[in-house]
Structure formats: structure tokens, C-alpha cells
Amino acid sequence: MSLIVAGTVRVPPENLPGLKPHIAAMMAASRAEDGCEAYGYAEDVAEPGLIHVFELWRDQAALDAHFKTAHMAAWRAAWPSFGVSDRALFAYEIASQRSV
Numbered sequence: 765m766s767l768i769v770a771g772t773v774r775v776p777p778e779n780l781p782g783l784k785p786h787i788a789a790m791m792a793a794s795r796a797e798d799g800c801e802a803y804g805y806a807e808d809v810a811e812p813g814l815i816h817v818f819e820l821w822r823d824q825a826a827l828d829a830h831f832k833t834a835h836m837a838a839w840r841a842a843w844p845s846f847g848v849s850d851r852a853l854f855a856y857e858i859a860s861q862r863s864v
Contacts, residue, residue, distance in 0.1 A: 766801070766861075767827055769819035771853035775846060777812035783846040786839060793835035794819075799826020817853060827855070 775783055787805055794803045802820035807813070821827040830836060842848075 765823060766858040767821045767824060768856040768858060769817065769821065769827065769853055770856065771817050772850070773815045773817065773848055773852075774850040775813050775815060775848055779846045780807065780813060783842070783848070786842045786846070790835050790839040793833070794830060797826070797830055797833070799823065800830065 791803055791805060794800055799822035800819070801822060802818065804818050806816045806818075808816060819827075821830070
């Protein structure tokens, strides 16, 4: 069963330029992982510093492996120096998919 991980994190807007290289490195490594079907971060156009997260994983095993990678450890280690806060991410199991 595929999983969607979706939610938000916050970053002080003035810290976002310095954080972007870390985001880009983490996203590139995550997108290369076995089982990663989509992985993206996007800043909210109406609320600077609010980052929307969207991930699509083949299954729970792929997501579990993702959490154990070195690039995720490096990503988490960068959070305090850039003020990453209010992490609100949720996993959703996908029962079916259709075009809308």
C-alpha cells in the first residue's frame, strides 16, 4: 500500500535562503531512494516561511528506510541553526487512485 506524507514546517523567512541548499540536498538524495515516488517542499505564497511538504512512498518499508538514511540525519541536524519549527507531518495510506 502506498503512503502519502504531507504537512508543514515553519522557518523564519529570513533564514530560508540559507536553508535552501540543505533542502535541495535532502530532496535530491530522498528522490533517489528506492521506493520514493515523489518528494517536494514548497513555500506558501501567502505565508512566508511556511513550507508545505508532500511525499509519496511505495510502502511503509520504503518510508522506514528513508528515516534511517544519512541524508535525513544531516537534514535534521541542520534544523536548530535555521529555526525549523512547528513540524506537523502526517502519513496517509492510499487505498486507490484516480484522476480528477
